Amino acid sequence: MYKNHHAQRLASLKREAEQKASNIQHLQAEIDWFDSFDQETNHSRLAKVQRDGQVLREQLAQVEAGLSAARSELTQARGTAEAGWSPLHWFSSERSVAKRQVDTVEVRLRQLEQRRKGLASGLDDSERLELRLLADLQRYRAFDSLQARSTIVLMSEELHRLQGVSEEVRQASERWEAAAGEVFRYWKTAHDQLQALETDIVDAECYIDALANAATGRERAIIHARCEERFGNGQGSPDRVLRDRQGQQRKLLRDEEKLKRRLRDIVRLLDNEIRNLVVDGNNLCYFNEEGGKQRFIGLDALRALIPRLALNYGVTLVFDPGIRSQLGLTDSALQSAFPQARVLVMPRTVGADHPVLAAAEFDAETYVISNDHFGEFPDMAVVREQRVLHALLHRDSVQVPQLQVLVPC
Structure with a gap:
């Protein structure tokens, strides 16, 4: 129902500020790299790496050609070294030479293969280094250091602004928590307990219905056992459980409604709603004596209250037409008595109740101060939306509890 939206906004601002700081840090690292980069040295190193790479390619090509020739020679030597079908060939000098040649070529092949692997590995390293050096050069040429420095200045200003806003929101969040946090937690506890009680009531009613439809004593005993298992030891009677939960519910509903009203009034002030x-002036011209009698006190309470209200709110003061004769004052004299407010005195044939409510009808940020309940005007927005605040007149002070206002008079 009511939440500390300042805390939610603070978390969002914190994330935004952290992201902004991270961007500044990243951009500063790019500038530091740019400033330390030596373009001439990088060019020289790139040229050398490219020359070395070309030498490696040429050497690798020579080794590949040597490998190809050695494989052909090995194939031919192996063919000659085979026994074949002729006994004359088995012991010939040609076969003996071919067998020695196979061993020699195999050794050379292994050496060439090892050499090829070494050259290929070196060439891979050289090409990777060449690509990195080329990428660094491209990165250096593409980087606009002046633009980056300007961006850091702008982002730093924005970060400073965010930090200022965050501090304001943090203070607002702390004020909200200090003023409404505990009341909110009490209300939330009562609200959760009511939800649990509603579940208990529904379950108890289900057990009652089941008992009414049970055909045998054994079925009823099973239902009582399930009821006790559901609600705890000694609570096997759904009727007693229902009465108990409904009693708790009635009390909690009263408590929850009081907490909700209190929380609503606090949040209205905190959120500047x-x-x-619009002040019903005639209401505050009477003091309730013991026994329910009312004593006319004139403008004493209003003279104390209106200047205090005008410090924080725009104030309109509305009077019934009879106030002229009761005080012996003209409309202009009443206006002069309250320079901080706009004073309206109704024509002789018009009461103040409806105009008081009408003045707040279309503005959700306008509230009425009156001790009337306006039961005859349930259709008026200010009544439906509970935007009527009440004032209390004490013997030496006047109070508007929902605005946390108390002034001596």
């Missing part, structure tokens, strides 16, 4: 006030 109230911008303007």
